[in-house]
Amino acid sequence: MHAPIKAAPIKHKFFTPGVTTLTVIALVGLFFVAWRLLFGLGAVTNLDNQYPWGIWIAIDVAAGVALAAGGFTMAALVYIFHREEFHEIVRPALLTAMLGYTFVALAVMFDIGRFYNIYHPLYMWNGNSVLFEVGICVMAYVTTLYIEFVPIVTERFIGRVKLKGFLARFNSLVDKLLRNVDRIMEKVLFFFIILGVVLSCLHQSSLGTLMMLAGPKIHPLWQTPVAPLLFLLSAFMVGFPMVIMESLVSSRSFGLKSEMDLLAKLGRYIGPLLAV
Structure with missing residues (x-):
């Protein structure tokens, strides 16, 4: 078992080349956010009432949420399955998940036409709506991440x-x-860790149900009643690779030594998940 490593601030300049590049991309994104607020969703996405969903929603929600799955997969691995040797990379994974879900929540706010009504699910409950379940679970999970x-x-x-x-x-x-x-x-804290894992499993699978609402607009390859299970398994599978990639990129960006021995052990779980 690895000896616990005490977390400490990194004494390194913040604006590395990677951070600078991402800042430029974010500024470009803010321009389109302003354009969307001024001229509507269709002006920046080419969507309309007949085709309200497209690559826009598929990338920033369906894919973006899965890419932030490293938080709950690592939390489950360490705190539920007691693989304590990975404890030192749980905190970065949870931080990435918190930031990822925060930006997903902001993106969803701009995805909907009347973004100023985004708070309605808090008191306008519809138990028959899968979108309601996704919205409530995401809001609850974001809150849980901030508590963690x-x-x-x-x-x-x-x-x-x-x-x-x-x-x-x-x-x-x-x-x-x-x-x-x-x-x-x-x-x-253990309660919120378990709650976060449960909430993630709920909304990751519900995203598969959500995509089924598009009906014939979805490719026949993905027209299957097990889509929720496929989405959940995809989140499990992509969680660990994202943690590995984030660790390698951040280590390189901040001039730190990569934790290759630990990441190699984590990578052993990817093959079985891919096989499933």
Whole structure:
């Protein structure tokens, strides 16, 4: 078993060539976001009422959600199946999942025509709608991911609260609050880990059902009642490769040594999942 490695901030410049490239792409994306808000969804996607879904929704939701599956697959592997040797790569996987699902949620907000009504599923429940199930599960899972991220925040700032000016009087109070939150999270974190895995399995499979709503517009190869199972298995399969790729890319970007021995062990799970 690997000895636990204490997490620490990376002392490296943030704007690496990779980050700079992604920033440029994001700025281009913001231009199209503004264009969509001003002139409508059809102006940037060429979609209409007859063809409301296309490569737009298939890539940023159906594929994007699966690519963020590394969080729940790693959480299941470590915390449910007790493969503790992979514990040191769970945190980056959960962080990536949190960011991935956050951006997916933002993308969905721009996918729908009346984006200002995105909050309606919170109180307009429709138990017969698979889209409702996907929406509720994604919202619940994003919330769960942020809760799972809380220990990282408390660990970072406990003993380091240094508010300035008149806020300095609250330093001890904030530090005490952080310690209490950290102590509580140690006791309940396992519940949110399991909840996150369950929610992910629910909405990953429901995406397969969601695609079936397109009917004959879906290629006959994918017209199958086991599509939900295929989507779920695809998420399982792509989760570990994404964790490996993210680890290699981030290590190269920040000039760190790759954890090849650990990633090689993780890669052994990919073959059986592909076979399934």
